[in-house]
Amino acid sequence: MNIKIAAEKTGLTKKAIKYYECEGLINPSKNSSNNYREYTDTDIVKLNLIGALRVIDIPVSEIKCLIEGNKSLPDIMKNTLNKITENISNLEKSRLIISNILNKNLEDYSTIGEQVRKLRETLEFSISEKKEFISTRLLKIFPGNFGKIFVNSYEPFLNITVDSDEKKDAWVKLVEFLDDLNEIDNTQPFIKLMNSIDVNKIEEYRQKSKEDILENFNNNIFIEKIKKQYVEFIRFMNKDKEKKKIFAKSVSQTMDMFNGLGVDENIFDEYLEILNEDYKQYRQIGKKFMSEIDEELKKEFGFTAKEFFENLKTTEN
Structure with missing residues (x-):
């Protein structure tokens, strides 16, 4: 059969058929x-296969390897799938960056x-x-000893x-x-106070705090102990x-000091909850923990922990 009939049987253009021949x-x-x-029936079968593989973006070079018997179809498809997945990932990253810049009106x-x-x-x-x-x-952002303690807690x-779009x-x-966070001034009273702490004690706290968080944040006995200490502190x-x-x-x-940051620092916790499942669980336990403390405080003093700290503003004056 001639090229006109071959084109009709395969749905390919004459130009495409000539290109695949070249x-x-x-x-x-x-x-x-x-x-x-x-063109023989065998040529038509090959052209139909070539056309189908090109539709799913398999390169001509890979199709040639398949036809010559140098690669199997599953191997070629796996390689192409990996490249497509990588391209999608790169496009998604570009989308996020572009969206971010548009949202900031830069x-x-x-x-x-x-x-x-x-x-x-x-x-990356x-x-x-x-x-x-x-x-x-x-x-x-947080200079000196306070920064070390702050980082240690996270x-x-x-x-x-x-590993996900979210x-x-x-x-x-x-x-x-x-x-976007402003750097805290070294002369802040709280920062100066923290910088007066012995560096060795900071390291001691760092090790103990890390062990407590990792080993005890799911330990009911440990949590009950902290709750009692919290209530006792308010009582004192x-x-x-x-x-x-x-x-x-x-x-x-x-x-x-935190007001000097220029943004809502709680957003950091919200993002970290999405990025780390352990932190999400830790925060959920913390919320339940504070809810139980509030019940005890309300029963004994008539206020919640949040209300206690809000009332401190009048105490200072």
């Missing part, structure tokens, strides 16, 4: 009397390039690199794997959030007005 995918014979190409061309580079690089970070990135950024939950989105937003503060006043001043200084 690439060595088919080798039709020539009619000696008129020098026209003659119009300064001098900063957009740096922004894109930073977000793309952090998406390994687990350890992500952990180091967050820790380093937090230590820069350290067990900073092993982050960005996590990729949360990671990009977390990076942006950390980038309620009895000693002078100590309560000192504590109120410390809390006020802490709040002033």
Whole structure:
């Protein structure tokens, strides 16, 4: 059959059929009397296969390997699937970055390039690199001993794997959030107070705190012990007005420090809950823990923990 009939049988254009011939995918014979190409039923089967594989984006070079017997069809499809998956992942990362820039209404061309580079690089970070990135950024925001204690409280939950669209989105937003935070002034009273603490005690606290978080945040006995200590602390503060006043001043200084960040620091916890399942569980236990404490405080004192801290504002004055 001639090329016109071959095109009708396969749905391919004459140009496509000639291209596949030039690439060595088919080798039709020539009619000696008129020098026209003659296509056999075997050629039609090959052309139908070639057309089908091209529809699903399998490269001509791979199809040639299949026809020549150098690769099997399952192997070619697996390789193509892996490449498609990688392309989808890269496109998704680009989508997240573009959406982020659009949401921030960035119009300064001098900063957009740096922004894109930073977000793309952090998406490719390994687990350890992500952990180091967050820790380093937090230590820069919170200087001195307080920064070390602050980072330590999150350290067990900073092993982050960005393996879903939701996590990729949360990671990009977390990076942006950390980038937007103002750095705390070293002269803040609370920071100065924390910097007066013995460095060795910080390290001792760091080790103990990490062990407590990892080993005991699912331990009911440990949680009950902390609850009792919490209620006892409130009880003690309620009895000693002078100590309560000192504590109120410390809390006020802490709040002033966090207010200087320029954004809502609770967003960090929301993103980390998405990125780390253990932290999500830890926060759920913490909420249940605080709910139970509030019940006890309400019963004994008539206020919740939140109300106690809000009332400290009047105590300081």
